[in-house]
Amino acid sequence: MLLLRGSRSSVVSTEARTLHSSSYHRKVVIARLTDLTHGQFNEVVQQGAAGILIFLPQNFTTIAPDKLKALMELEHALQEDAVPIPVYFAYETDELKDMYNSVQRTSDNGRTTSVAQELWSMLKASGFQLVVSGSQAKMISDVQLSSIQGKLSGFGVEEQLPTGVIVAHYDTFGISPALSFGGDSNGSGVAALLELARLLSRLYTNSRTHPHISVCILFLFRFTPLLFFSSSPEGSLLADSLFTMCIDSIGSGDDLYVHVSKPPREGSAAANLFNELQRAATRLAPEMRVSMVHKKINLADESLAWEHERFSMRRLPAFTVSHLPSHRAPSRSSIFDTANSLEKDKLARNVKVLAEALARILYNVTDNESSLQVFRSSLEDYLGAWVDLLSSQPRGAQLMAKGKAPLVSMLEQALSRHLKEVRLSTFQPDKRCLPRSCLLLLCCQCPPLGGRALSCTNSELVKRLSRPPHLAPVCCAPTFKVSEQPGA
Template sequence: MWLCGADEVVEMFKSSFPLSFLFFVPVLILISPVSPAAAAHEFAVFRMQQYDLQGSSYGCRNSLVNVEARAIEAQMYTRRCVITKLQDLAMDKYREIVSQNAGALLVLLPQNLTELPNIVKEHLLELEQDLMQEETPLPVYFATETPQLLDIYADVKTSMNSDQAGSAAEALLHAASANGFQMVVAGAQSKALGDFQLVNIQGKLTGSGIEEQLPTVAIVAHYDAYGVAPMLAKGADSNGSGVVALLELARLFSKLYTNSRTHAKFNLLFLLSAGGKLNYMGTKRWIEDQLDSSESSLLTDVSYVMCLDSLGAGENLYLHVSKPPRDGVAGDVLLGNLREVMGQFYPDAKFEMVHKKINLADEYLSWEHERFSIRRLPAFTLSHHSTHKAPLRKSVLDVRDSVDKNVLSRNVKIIAESLARHIFNLSHDTDFEVFADSLKVEPQTIGSWLDYISSQPRPAQSLGKTSPLVATLQQALAKLLKDVQLHMVKADKRDPEFVFYSGLEYVMNAYNVKPAVFDLFLALGIAAYLGIIYFLVQVGTTCH
């Protein structure tokens, strides 16, 4: 007859409802194992490259995400956000994720990329190249590992996946009991930046004499960086080291040109070019404007163009040319000077000229000097890379720790001494050092510039005319050179050679949620509970 005793309990709840209900709700929340503070997480994510170049599209074309998370070990990815660590992502798995119409991909990168094992670095370098071969509709994001993200990753990975359940009943029970994460990237969809302008920065040192009648030597370095995720691309070596080398050469020769006794009869032209990683688009337009201009061109009487690319590592130095210079021309003289300086001051280092013809059928040019060679201007590139295919030239692994300021200082010294021997027509058998004592190369200055330039991402799409980095470089050249100008490059609206897109960095939210089927079980539980209460009330009434 215990059912009749339930009458007293029912009467107690009836007399104090809803106050009794409000009393029990906070108690249930307090004893609940779920922490409300841990139910939502927020972290920064960096979207994969997205741009159009010469009619071809590259990178991911979407940015918004609102799907449930899945580990890469899952069997089904459809409308799911796949979370994986870098070392677990292979191209065959990536293609499977895309083919199953996944909702998004989130790749977790280690905090310190320089401390990765070599095998993982090689994997990342190959992955970056493969990912950027074509466009994909899949939103692809990268994030740096944090304790919070690793906890989310562990929860997603270790929880049993209903996709792998042995039976339908097992899958249903798992769906009701498992915790999941809803990954959300809100905001505006990425869109084309129609009015974006690339910025070339040029300046010069005028030689002694009538400027228009003097030969010119041009020194060029592109200043943007590239990686699979634009906002992770620091480009310390390629081409931060080239930019720093150009700035140091401008400082050294500006000192010489301020003294009438050391004022050479050569014009020195310095160009920091934009869009170098995007087939040297800034250089291309700058050359066109110079050569096709009705006014006098800075390239009218150019002896050669010296391009600087990746000079901050390695023991060797390579001179890349599209066509070897003829005997006796200015380029051949400089080539001889480079060999002599290397042999005299750095005999243990190797110097070599690498000849590679331009293949116009290739989608991308190999080196910056090829933009000048196409227009029949004598040009070459100095680099410590023996080939243009070095994957580190376009990688998020190219960070500050990959550059040695002493190696860069050595290479600047070699270039400066070789150039000085040419423009001052010094004897070939001399061992005289032009840049010594008060004119010496300053490793501390070089190190400071390297720290600054590699401390921030430098994708081409973030280096517009309002960029603080562009303003800093312009001011630095203005202190050393004359007639420093900005040369703006804007894509043709009718047939744009390049198109950039917004949405380089987003905030992703991870919400700890139950799956949709849990609502069904909850509704059944509530119905059962109400049924029991109704039954108890009916029994209590009968007992009376």
């Protein structure tokens, strides 16, 4: 049975009202997210509104931390709802602010105003007709998920060498796919993986420092690891790995957490790597604490908590490194997670700790030699450039499930600079293995309008969605028009 969440409709053609109107029936309600509550949202839906247009702040950095946390919690509450009407989002530009104020004046008497009085106010004032044309959203029939694999081969007979795996997913999630930039989750993970590839490649290209362990680097579309466990070369490579380290959200925070489904066996490569992470943190960042968080896999959940759980289900030694202590952190799937959400100095610190710990495992240096430091150069500039680039474009899963997206090509080229064996793989999920959660998607942009109509070229209005998708649906692009109607 498929559980559908999110909006089930997309077409709109009616007048605009604000939350202060006495009736929402067959009207599009416009509201600022900072003014909206979950109860008000449900009331708008129950009163039979034709749609909702929610304005987002232009600059999230001006929002107080407590208010930002409340907005993230509201965002996640809305993600859980099944909504029968269209819901759109837009950044509040000056033009949209003028429109909102004009509509607000029509309803400035509040809910105490009678219907007759509100009708008279509507006739005297200017109104706005909101129109979204096009076909209704529908599920994608041909989903293609891309992953990138690169390998640093160790010194020796390749087939006989042990392998370590480092993974990061490159897609993001939020209530609106085209507004999901994922600065910390998982822009920081992608940037960290690229930097680790660059640093480790220096060791593997020098005959004097060539380790005897191979390293496999994977950029994955979230929830695709199960596709690797087949007769493919990638499947056999992962099945024989010493450890699988997933990197997710390491661009902020004072501590690092190693999330595991089962604590690693003492003396194993995964356990040694955890110990080396603690030692590296003690040497390079004494104020930082590295601790292990044990959480069993709950197969009853609609989606798994962390990326490593996909590997752990196959009895592989895997863990996720993150600055988040819990998978329930709202910032992991929020449109408020932008480039400003992370601290580049802490990202560089965390990557250096990871690199030093990996180097000690590669060279089998497992004692307390505090004088050993393999990487001494500054990493902040390189990491900052990648984070800025990744955070400048949305990476919503629904927008990238149609094969080789431009971002995927960019990551493939970047990885090829440091690794010789780079392969791009495209997968099509088996329809017999569909998850219980699936989503509907609709992307729409507001084009420039002439005459007295409002120009909304800086705002991108996108259909809101629900939980992180295992299967991405179709993206269509209708026209969104905001036209001003003179009063009688």
